[in-house]
Structures are given as C-alpha cells and as structure tokens.
Amino acid sequence: MAFQSKQSMTESRDRTDPAQGIEGVLLANRDRIVRFLEMRGAGDGAEDLFQDLWMRLTDRTSGPIADPLPYIMRAANNLMLDRYRSARQSDLRDKAWGEAAAIQSPSAETSLISREQLALVETAITATGERPARIFRRFRVDGQNQRDIASEMGVSLSTVEADLRKVYAALAVIRRQFDAS
C-alpha cells in the first residue's frame, strides 16, 4: 500500500520525469500519444501504431533522454511521416509500372524526388533572392539555428523567419507542379 501511494504521488507530480524511463513516459502519456497519432493520419490504426512507436523507442540502447515527452512526440511525428512517404512511394511506383514493379519494398529513407526535380528545387531556392536563399541554406542544409543565422547575417530574427517562410512557400509551389506533371 505504502509503495503504491508513493508511486502515484510521483506520477501526479511530474508525468515526464526522466527517471521513469521511456516506457514510463509512454505509458503515462498513452492517451495523448494515441490521439496525436490519430490526428496525424493513423485513424483507427492509432493503437497499433502506438505499439510500433513503443518498439521503436524501447529497442534502442541510448542513454536516458533529458526531456522524454517531446522526444516521443517527435518520434511519433516521424513515424507518421515515414508511413506517408512509404505509401506515396508505392503509389508513384504503381502508377509508373503497374504490377511489374512491386518488387522492391518501399523504404522511408529513399528520396521521393528525382535528380531533375532536385535541380528545379535548387533553382527555385536561388530564385527567391540572394538573402533568402542564403538564409535557407544555412538553416536547412547546414542546420544552423535561426538566432545564429540572424546574428551572422546582421538581420533580425523575424527577417530570418520571413525569409524561411518565403523559400518554403516557393518550394510548396514547385512540389505541386511535380505532383501535377
């Protein structure tokens, strides 16, 4: 009895205490994670995907994670993106080659755009202007954070944000053209 009450006290105080371990955080936030998976397109499969996520996260031998819940949510988000990409890849292939192509299994790592399309993306980035293109490259290719880019370029943080939005919006337009062609 004493032990049980102590445990529930811990839980109520902090639901994402790193000491709980990733399993503990997964369990404590089960409903929330399942709901997120539903919102991210899992629909009725959300419970099953929660199990997939559990396997993904508890399999790995990495050390304790400082802030487990955001980490889990990011993993859940990536899981759904991987699924989207795999499905899309199968679609693209089915469209292109019918039955004969269902040989290689789709993989989330494979790029979905071709070399030509990537060249078009590069051109579109350049076309947004010198500063936005440079900011975008620092952000997306070099992985620099926005604050550092702002000080490096001598512009405000909101300028960096605006430029990034501008480039991504241009790329979204390009993407729709890829889909249409």
Added chain:
Amino acid sequence: MQADMANAEARAIDWLIRQRNPDFDDWSGFADWLAEAPEHNAIYDAVASLDRDLDALAAAPKSKPSVVIIPDAPRRPSRRAWFGGAMAAALVGAISLSSLGLFGNDDRIETLAGEHRTIALADGSKIEVNGASVIEIDKDRPRFARLESGEAMFHVVHRDDDPFIVETGDAKIVDLGTAFNVVRRDRQTSVAVSEGIVLYNPDRDKVRLVAGKAIEARDGDRQPPVVQDVDVASIGGWRSGLLVYNGTPLAVVAEDLRRTAGMQVRIAPEASDLFFRGALIIDKNRNRTIADLAALSGTKAQRQGDGWILTR
C-alpha cells in the same frame, strides 16, 4: 476555399520551421492545429515530405558535368583463363582506340568499328559502348539513352522513383536495378541481363527479364519476344574480347567481329545459312580468330582485301 488552402499551407510551413528546432516542444499546439481541419494533416505531410527530400541538397555537389566520356584502355583477356587452350579460339588484337574529334557533340556518341568507349553519367550509371555503334544521350534527361545502332552494356544505378530507360528501334527497355547488354542490328533488338531486372516494352510487351535471361525481338513482331536463358558470364563479353555463341548465324558473328574488333568478315552466300556455336577470343592475331571461326563453323577462310571471306 483557395485562400484557406494557402493559409493552411503557410501554417504547415510555420510548424515545420519551428519543429526543425531541436528544442521544439509545442506538440500539443501542433495536435490542436491538426484537429482544426481534417485536411491539415495531408497538407502538413506534403510539405514535411518535401522537406525530408531536401536532405539531398546537402549531398548534391555543385555543377558536376553531366557526362564524362572515357576512352577505354585496351583489355586483353587471358586465353588460358577462359579455355585452357582446349577450345580453339583466336586471339585478336588490342582494340583500336580513336579520338577522332567525335567529342564535338556530347549527346551523340559514335564509335568506329573496333573502338570501345565508356560513358560515365552524372548519376553514377555507366554505358560501355562497343565499336560501330551510335548512342544518344540527353543532358536534360539524365536517366535516358537511345541506342541508335550497334551494341552497348548498361550499368545502371537504380532509383525507385526514376527508372533508367533505354530506347532502341521502337522498343523501350526499363531498368529495375541493373546491368544489361543491348544490341541493335538491322531491324532487330537483343537484350541480355546480367544483373537485376529489366522490363522490355513495359507498355506493350511487358516482358520481365531477370539476370541470366535474354530476348531477341524483330521490329514489327506481333508477339512479345520469347525469353531465353543465357550464360551470365558471357553477357557483354565483347568488353573483354570474348564472344560466345550458341547457334548464331555466321552473318551475325561477322557483324559482331566488325563492331568489336574492326574486322571485315564476309560470308559467301552458300555459307550464309550456317550457324556458329562456340566462343571466340579477340586478341592480337586476328588470322587465328578467323581460322578458329572457320574450323568451328565448317567453313574455309580466305583473305579478301582488308578482311576475310568465309566459304563453304
């Protein structure tokens, strides 16, 4: 409605940009946004998926030449390695090389009889072109080549979303991860696969060829070509000066010798219905190649002009 979509996309982009920050933790805010409208998730997926593809930007080198053409160094096969001398096959000469100013047009590669050339494509794919062949590539279509005539061995770096297509005659050959040899002779196409899988005319014949399989198709055939077995080791043998035949008309062998080694071999009319079975090695002494071809096919060889004639 259109404005709503554009607005939703802008919001999706905002989320994406914020989420790229490793410290992002507003996942419940993001979930709320997804819950606002059923289409938000699809809009986000589309944008996030494109963003994932941008990983390739980092890897993409700047202004790489689309095509590099390397003349092949002559390769001489070891006679012993192949046959231990048992099968009488001739050794024929180092393959002649030329660089006769054919580099003027990058997109059309024409080789002289006996001249071999390798084309390295920007994506890492490689085309080895036999002599007396014409191949066209297109800077704007890096995953495409057209074999106008002659013979080439294709080593294709496979991309699921962007298959490599070889056109020849009115046929289309589509790789599914592959090395394969294509011969285009008068109104006839031969394809032999040494690795991976190839689709022959995916929108017409739909013939699927795996490694060790080959077809011979004539222009205007009504039926899809019949798939035959071939020895994988002999596919593209011309590259190392090894030609293997299993009941092939002498005229075809003569054509191969011309292309591969620049040898002029004529077949007398009375010998034109003979078939050749066996292997020929191409090396220095071309007289021996001819002597062996004659012996193995039951013909007689005589010098004639710059070349030879085979009579019965």
